[in-house]
Amino acid sequence: MGNLLAGKKGIISGALNSESIAWKVAERCVEEGAQIVLTNAPVAMRMGEINSLAEKCNAPVIGADATSLEDLEKLFNSSMEHFGGKFDFVLHSIGMSVNVRKGKAYTDLNYDWMQKTYDVSAVSFHKMMQTMWKLDAVNDWGSIVGLSYIAAQRVFPDYSEMAESKALLESIARSFGYHYGTAKKVRVNTISQSPTMTTAGQGIKGFMDFFNYADKMSPLGNASAEGCANYCVMLFSDLSRYVTMQNLYHDGGFSSMGMSPALIEQ
Ligand SMILES: NC(=O)c1ccc[n+]([C@@H]2O[C@H](COP(=O)([O-])OP(=O)(O)OC[C@H]3O[C@@H](n4cnc5c(N)ncnc54)[C@H](O)[C@@H]3O)[C@@H](O)[C@H]2O)c1
DSSP states (O other): OOTTTTOEEEEEEEOOSSSSSHHHHHHHHHHTEEEEEEOOOOOHHHHHHHHHHHHEEEEOOEEEETTTTHHHHHHHHHHHHHHHEEEEEEEEEEOHHHHHTOOOOOGGHHHHHHHHIIIIIIHHHHHHHHHHHHOOEEEEEEEEEEEEEEGGTTTOOOGGTTHHHHHHHHHHHHHHHHHHHHHHHOEEEEEEEEOOOHHHHHHHHHHOOOOOOOOHTTTTTOOHHHHHHHHHHHHHHHGGGGSSSSSEEETGGGGGGGGGGHHHOO
C-alpha cells in the first residue's frame, strides 16, 4: 500500500487469530514495507493459526512466554540474527486475567492469580524492554507500543483486575520511556483502544453490552482493530518521532464524552 515503514524491522507479539489486534498490525506493517518477526506464547502457537499469518507476512514465528526472561532473551537474539542486526519497533499486544477467566469476583480475588495477571499483562512489558535494553537490540529512534484500555482511568466493573494491569502498563511506558528516550531516542507509548471483538475482549463478562455502549457514546463510533493497526503504523513510522511517554486514546472520542443524547434516547 505504501512505504511508511520501508527499511524498518519490528517484532509483533500477540497475534492469536485473525481477530487479534496484533494480526492486523502485522499485516499493515508488512503492507507499509516493514520486515517483521511474529511471537506468541508457545501454548497459543500450538493452535497453529499464526502460521498462516507468518506465511502471508513472510515472517518467522518465534515462541516466547512474555513472562520468561530466558524466552525473551532468545526471542530478541534470534530476531537480531534473522534481521542481521538491531530492530526498530516492537508491539506488546498481550493481556490475560486469571481471575476473570476463572470467574472470580473483584471483591473475592485470588492474589496468586492476580500476580500472574500483572506479570502477563503488564510486567511483561517491562521485561521485554529491560531485555532489549540489556541486549542493546533497538535502533536509535525506535518505537515501542503497548495496548491499553480506558479502565486504567475509569471504572468498568467487569474489567476487574485488568484495570490495575493497564494502569501499571501505562506507568511502565512512561517510566521506561524516560530511560529509553534519554539513552537511545527510543520512544515508548501506549494506545488506549476501544472495545474490540477479539478473544481477549470477549472474555470480559458483558462485553457486548459495553461494546455497544461505547459505540453509541463515541462520536466516531468504536475504533476498529484495523484502525488501531493504522495508528500503530503511524507510531512506528518516522512521522511520530517526538511522541513518547504518552497514553494515546484511539477510541472514536469516547474518553472525552460526558453524556450522549443518543444513549439517553435509548
Ligand atoms: N479487545 C479489546 O477490547 C481491547 C481493548 C483495549 C485493549 N486491548 C488489549 O489489546 C491487547 C491484545 O488483545 P486482543 O484484544 O487482540 O486479544 P487476543 O486474545 O487476540 O490477544 C491477546 C494475546 O496475548 C497473548 N498472550 C497471553 N499470555 C501470554 C504470554 N504469557 N506470553 C506471550 N503472549 C501471551 C495471547 O496468546 C494472545 O495472542 C491486549 O493487551 C488487550 O488487553 C484489547
